[in-house]
Amino acid sequence: MTDDRREAFEDRARRYRSKPGLAKHCRICQEPAEYNPSWGVQRFPGRHVVVIDPGGPYGVEFDVFFATHEAVPGRPDHYVKIARVRAWVTDESFVLSTEINGRVEMIADVPPGAYVVENPSGERYAMSAEEFERRYEPDE
Secondary structure (H helix, E strand, C coil): CCHHHHHHHHHCCEEEEECCCCCEEEEEECCCEEECCCCEEEEECCCEEEEECCCCCEEEEHHHHHHHEEECCCCCCEEEECCCEEEEECCCCEEEEEEECCEEEEEEEECCCCEEEECCCCCEEEECHHHHHHHEEECC
16 A cells, blocks of 8 residues: 555544453463464564454553553453554555564555554554454544
């Protein structure tokens, strides 16, 4: 995707929040790991948080996770996302590189109709429309 096309997508971005009560089962992982979430491979050289998701596990950079999630009282190892995000639907395929703390965490081949989600600190990731609708609602 060219930079001007990316800007056009970003102009369509809306604000979203996690759906209420959507708790994630998570654990801290100290070891290097690799995950295969939507359309790519995600790699972590060391400490991160692994989310045990029904669609398959995925990782989140340690600092990013604890800046965007909080613990669910009375439910060990369960967290809810508290950060608001920006998101938009793609209308063409492109390659998305997710960079965090100067390191490429994931490169994904994103198809048309997918959502690109941007956390407050700027990192971007993609997911199917079905997955996005399961997790997020408009923040109006």
